[in-house]
Structures are given as structure tokens and as C-alpha cells.
Amino acid sequence: MLSALSEWLFDTSGLSPHGYCLLWEPGLIWLYAVSDAIIALAYFSIPLTLVIVGKRRRDLIFRPLLWLFAAFILLCGMTHLFDLFTLWAPLYGLQGLVKAATAIASVATAVALWWAMPNFLALPSREQLRHANAALLASEEQLAQAQKMEALGQLTGGIAHDFNNVLQVIVASLNVIERQIALGRANAIDGPLAAIRKASTTASSLTNRMLAFSRRQTLLPREIDSNKLVAGIEEMLRRTLGPEIHLDLRLGCRWSVSCDPSQLESVLLNLAINARDAMPQGGALRIATADRTLESDSSDPDVRPGDYVEIEVTDSGVGMSHDLLSRVFEPFFSTKPTGQGTGLGLSQVYGFVKQSGGHVRIESAPGEGTRARIYLPGHAPLPSPAAKDQPPTGTKFNSPCATHQGKTLVVEDQEEVRSLIVGALAEMGYNTIEAGDGTAGLKIIESGEPLELLISDVGLPGLSGLQLADAARAARPDLPILLITGYAGKSTETLQLAPNMELLRKPFTLDELAERVQAMFKGAFHAE
Numbered sequence: 447m448l449s450a451l452s453e454w455l456f457d458t459s460g461l462s463p464h465g466y467c468l469l470w471e472p473g474l475i476w477l478y479a480v481s482d483a484i485i486a487l488a489y490f491s492i493p494l495t496l497v498i499v500g501k502r503r504r505d506l507i508f509r510p511l512l513w514l515f516a517a518f519i520l521l522c523g524m525t526h527l528f529d530l531f532t533l534w535a536p537l538y539g540l541q542g543l544v545k546a547a548t549a550i551a552s553v554a555t556a557v558a559l560w561w562a563m564p565n566f567l568a569l570p571s572r573e574q575l576r577h578a579n580a581a582l583l584a585s586e587e588q589l590a591q592a593q594k595m596e597a598l599g600q601l602t603g604g605i606a607h608d609f610n611n612v613l614q615v616i617v618a619s620l621n622v623i624e625r626q627i628a629l630g631r632a633n634a635i636d637g638p639l640a641a642i643r644k645a646s647t648t649a650s651s652l653t654n655r656m657l658a659f660s661r662r663q664t665l666l667p668r669e670i671d672s673n674k675l676v677a678g679i680e681e682m683l684r685r686t687l688g689p690e691i692h693l694d695l696r697l698g699c700r701w702s703v704s705c706d707p708s709q710l711e712s713v714l715l716n717l718a719i720n721a722r723d724a725m726p727q728g729g730a731l732r733i734a735t736a737d738r739t740l741e742s743d744s745s746d747p748d749v750r751p752g753d754y755v756e757i758e759v760t761d762s763g764v765g766m767s768h769d770l771l772s773r774v775f776e777p778f779f780s781t782k783p784t785g786q787g788t789g790l791g792l793s794q795v796y797g798f799v800k801q802s803g804g805h806v807r808i809e810s811a812p813g814e815g816t817r818a819r820i821y822l823p824g825h826a827p828l829p830s831p832a833a834k835d836q837p838p839t840g841t842k843f844n845s846p847c848a849t850h851q852g853k854t855l856v857v858e859d860q861e862e863v864r865s866l867i868v869g870a871l872a873e874m875g876y877n878t879i880e881a882g883d884g885t886a887g888l889k890i891i892e893s894g895e896p897l898e899l900l901i902s903d904v905g906l907p908g909l910s911g912l913q914l915a916d917a918a919r920a921a922r923p924d925l926p927i928l929l930i931t932g933y934a935g936k937s938t939e940t941l942q943l944a945p946n947m948e949l950l951r952k953p954f955t956l957d958e959l960a961e962r963v964q965a966m967f968k969g970a971f972h973a974e
Contacts, residue, residue, distance in 0.1 A: 463534050475533060482530040489523025492516070508565075511558050518555040521548040615645040650953050667704050667802065669825065672735050672755050673697040679711050683718050683733075690728030691721075699735040701824035703755045705802045710822075713795045717759040717818050720792070724763025724816060734758045737824060748805055754821040761817075766810040774808060795820070853877045853895065854963075857887035857902040857914060858930075867901065870956040871963065884909025891918050897925060899966060904931035919944065926966040930954070 493516035500512045525548050528541040570578065619638035626634045676697060684693055714733070721731050738756045740749060766774070775796040792808075795818075799806045803823050810816040854876050858864035861882070868878045879895065881887035884906040891897070891914075900918050904911035915927050924946065932952035943949060950962055 463532055463536050479530055479533055482526045486523045486526040486530065489519050489526065493520045493523075508562065511562060514551070514555050514558055518548070518551040521551050524548070609649065612645045612649045616642050619645075646953065667706050669702050669704050670707050670710075672699055672703055672710075672757060672822075675707055675710060676714065676733055676735065676757070679714065683715070686715065686718055687722050687731060691725055692730045694730060694732040696732065696734035699737050699755050699824070701737050701753060701755050701826065703822040703824060705822055706798075709798050713798055713820070714757070714759070716792070716795055721759065721761035721763060721816070724761055724765070729762040729815075731762075732758070732760045734760075738821065740821065748800075749821075753824040754804065755824040757820040757822070759818045759820075760815065762815045765812045765814045765816055767812055771808065771810050853879055853897050854899040854901060855879045855881065855887060855890055855895075855897050857881040857884060857900070857906065857911070859883055859903060859906050863903075866956070867959065870959055874960055874963070876963075883907055884911065884914045887914050888917055891921055897922070899963065900925055900927045901963075902927070902929055904929050915947065928962060928966060 496512050496516040496519075500506070500509050500516075503509075506512065521544065524544045525541070528537065528544055531537055532541055619641045622638040623635045626632065626638075676695060680693070680695060687693055718731065718733075725731075734757075736756045736758070738754045740751060740754055742749065742751045774792045776793065796806055799820055799822070804821045806821070807819045808816065809819075854871055856864055856867050856871070856878055858867065859882055864880060864882070868880055871878050876899075879890055879897075881890055884902075885908050887900075887902060888909060891900075900915070902911040902914050906914070911929055911931070915929060918925055918927060927944075927947045928950060929943075929947065930950045930952060946966075948962060948966060950959065
């Protein structure tokens with residue numbers, strides 16, 4: 447049977463090429479030959495294109511139909527190729543098989559196309575896709591707005607809760623003080639005063655943490671050695687962790703970083719406290735530093751390529767689930783029981799690191815502990831600076847200054863705050879001049895009044911404290927300037943202070959004010 451089939455296919459005796467029919471017009475032979483060759487080549491290229499599309503776009507719904515259509519086009523090309531061959535060789539048997547295969551493929555393709563036609567017709571048009579995308583964007587904006595409002599509600603609710611607790615302590619303590627004074631027991635108010643002092647410290651801490659989360663805190667960045675900073679707070683960390691937790695320091699970075707050292711210490715302390723709370727039965731905490739060069743990361747577009755100092759804090763605690771890990775930076779979100787945490791610790795970490803030009807990553811899993819990695823922009827190591835005189839400590843605002851007393855200009859729009867500052871300076875023996883806004887302060891400076899110190903709030907109405915300081919420096923380059931601020935927007939986020947300028951954050955104690963003022967007078971005296 448096979449021999450008969452082979453004879454039928456390849457035996458061309460008695461057959462003539464169909465090109466003989468065109469011998470009367472030889473030009474037609476070449477017209478047929480060239481046309482069939484071009485058609486065959488074009489047909490062969492189409493399946494190749496379809497195969498490439500099908501392999502690279504595995505998400506296409508109609509891929510099987512794509513392969514069927516490619517086979518049909520390929521066989522169509524084969525029929526034209528045999529039309530070309532049979533001009534000179536009578537291979538009509540093979541040509542018949544190719545035509546039969548083409549017929550089968552064409553019927554299958556036609557059936558498949560008719561079967562899939564409703565699905566093709568159901569495909570959205572460009573206009574429909576445009577409307578669908580617009581609706582999707584609108585719904586995403588509504589969802590983002592709803593999430594924003596939910597976060598804002600959570601934030602304001604947390605603020606109201608914590609500050610109401612603080613105010614309750616202050617109001618109740620003031621009532622106790624008034625009652626004790628009315629009863630002639632003024633010596634019995636130490637307890638309420640201590641409670642007010644503690645509540646004020648709590649309120650100050652909450653405010654600083656919220657500003658840190660919003661990346662609006664006033665930072666005083668300078669070049670620091672992160673190894674020395676971590677080693678400098680080692681003893682405080684050990685006291686905070688307790689004897690049940692082993693602290694392991696691995697300080698290996700060589701680059702320096704530019705950031706606010708006090709805020710970085712606060713960040714590390716926050717992470718250490720979180721780690722301690724995650725290890726109620728004890729464990730190990732490792733703090734390591736290293737130099738890292740990061741490349742761009744498509745999964746985290748906020749990461750800028752460059753050199754960084756990595757500070758890694760790893761604990762062996764209980765860890766966190768993926769759901770908890772995705773919310774750790776939300777303000778007032780806490781995994782601790784009610785009353786044992788404000789939920790602002792990690793949000794403060796996030797805000798400070800972002801405001802300092804870095805980024806933070808946290809990895810955790812239940813039962814596997816937690817690893818927090820802070821990346822701050824790194825720089826070439828600095829030469830060891832010469833030892834500088836330390837500012838005096840322990841100065842009290844009611845301690846009179848024996849020497850170098852001069853006139854101090856105090857510019858503060860809040861009358862109560864201004865009177866407290868002026869009163870404290872008066873008790874220290876300083877002569878003061880008051881101004882309620884920047885414009886009035888500028889007039890005093892331009893009047894030629896002899897001044898030895900300028901104390902100004904930053905957030906003044908009209909002429910700001912920074913503008914006043916610039917004008918004072920232009921008129922009197924050697925005048926020491928102490929800026930005080932609670933929050934002054936973006937103007938103080940990366941404030942660069944001149945050598946004779948300092949910044950004091952509100953709220954401050956009068957002892958802190960006295961210490962800073964005396965230090966600045968001492969510096970001005972030595973400069974002379």
C-alpha cells in the first residue's frame with residue numbers, strides 16, 4: 447500500500463508541467479513564477495510574526511486561534527510554492543496533499559472564527575476603554591480620598607485622645623494646687639507640679655513625633671560618625687533594654703552621614719524600645735552599621751542610587767505578620783495593648799529618615815524577629831575635628847550672671863511667651879528690649895540701639911524670624927542670634943545656621959533658655 451501511495455505521489459510519467467500550457471506566451475510563465483514566489487514568501491513571514499507574538503504575549507486570550515491561523519497561512523504559502531514548482535515539475539500528487547491539508551486547516555480556521563466571533567464583538571472599543579479607564583481613575587481617586595479621610599480621622603482621634611489625657615492631668619493638678627494654696631498648704635504642691643511637668647514633657651514628645659511623621663520637624667543636620675553616635679548611647683540602650691536582653695554592637699561603617707544627631711539617637715532608642723517590648727522573655731538585639739552602595743530599585747521608586755550608611759537593628763522577638771507589617775508606619779497604629787504605646791514611634795522613624803534624604807525598610811515574620819534597616823546618605827569620612835569648648839551646663843535662669851551683661855532684643859508675637867522669656871532674662875541680670883513682631887524688631891535693630899544678643903521666634907507675622915535674622919546679620923554681622931521655634935513650616939526643615947546663630951525648639955524650660963543664652967554670651971565674649 448505504501449509503495450502504491452509513493453508511486454502515486456512521485457511517479458510523474460505521463461504527466462506534464464502545467465507550464466507547458468503557457469509556452470505560447472513565455473512571459474506568462476515568469477509572471478506566474480515571480481507572483482507565486484512573492485506570495486509564498488509573504489505567507490511564510492506571517493506565521494513567523496504570529497509565533498513571535500504568541501510566545502511573547504502569553505496573556506492573550508485567543509492564543510490557540512493564533513496558532514491555528516498561523517498553520518492555515520503557512521499551508522496557503524505551501525500551495526503557492528507548489529504552484530511555482532509545477533510550472534516545471536509535475537508534482538501534482540504532493541500538491542494535492544498540500545491542498546487537502548490547506549482545505550482542512552481553512553475549514554477549521556473558519557469554524558473557529560465563527561465560534562469566536564461573539565467574543566470578538568464583545569471586545570470593548572477604544573471609546574469604551576477610555577470611559578472605563580476614566581471611571582477607574584475616578585474610583586481610585588475616591589478610594590484614595592476615603593483612605594485619606596480615614597487616616598486623618600485616625601490621626602485626629604489619636605491626637606485628641608492623647609492630648610486630652612495630658613490636659614486632664616494639667617487641669618486637675620492646677621485645681622489641686624489652687625486648693626492647697628487656699629488652705630495655706632503651699633508646701634504640698636510638689637506632687638501636682640511634678641505631674642504637670644511630666645504631662646508637659648509628654649505633650650512635647652507627642653508634638654515632636656507628629657512633626658517627624660509629617661516630615662516637618664526642625665532638623666539641625668551636621669556631619670557625624672554613626673559608629674561614635676551608636677557607641678555613645680550604648681550605656682543608655684543597655685539600661686533601656688534591661689539585663690534580660692543581650693545587646694550586640696557591630697560597628698563597621700567608614701562613611702559619615704549628615705543628619706540631626708539628637709533625632710537619630712531618638713530613632714535608635716525608639717527601635718530599641720520596640721524590640722524590647724517584642725522580647726518579653728528576653729533575647730538579643732543587634733545594632734550594626736555598614737557602608738552600602740544602592741542601585742535603583744523598580745519595586746521601590748523612592749530609593750535613589752548612591753552611597754548610604756546602613757544602620758541595622760535586628761531583634762529575636764515574636765515578629766509580625768504581613769498585615770501588621772504593612773501598617774507599622776501609620777500614625778497611632780500600635781500592636782501593643784491600649785495604654786502601652788502611642789503608635790507614633792515608627793512613624794517618627796519613617797518621617798525623620800525620609801526628611802533626612804534616606805529610606806527605611808522593615809522585615810519581619812511571626813516567630814522570626816524583626817529587622818529594621820535605616821539608610822542615610824553617606825559621605826567620605828571627615829578628618830577628626832579639634833576638641834571644642836563645651837557649652838556650660840547646669841545654668842539656672844535665676845542664677846545672676848556676674849560679667850558681660852548687655853541688652854538683649856526679644857522678638858516674640860505671643861505675649862505670654864515673651865513675658866516669660868523677658869522675666870527669666872531679667873532674673874539672670876540681663877537688660878532686655880521687647881518687640882511683638884518682626885517689623886518692630888527690625889526698627890530697633892536699625893535704630894542703632896546697642897545690642898549684644900537677639901532672641902527671635904521664627905514664626906512671626908509679617909516679617910519672619912529668619913528674615914529678621916538675615917537683616918540683623920547684614921547690619922551687625924557679629925550679633926549672636928538665638929532662634930526659637932515650635933513649627934515654622936518648611937523654612938526650618940533644613941536650616942543652615944551661621945556660626946553665631948543657634949536654634950532652640952519649643953517647648954523649652956527656662957533653665958534650657960538660660961544655659962543657651964549664657965553659652966552664646968560666652969562665645970561672643972571669647973570671639974572678641
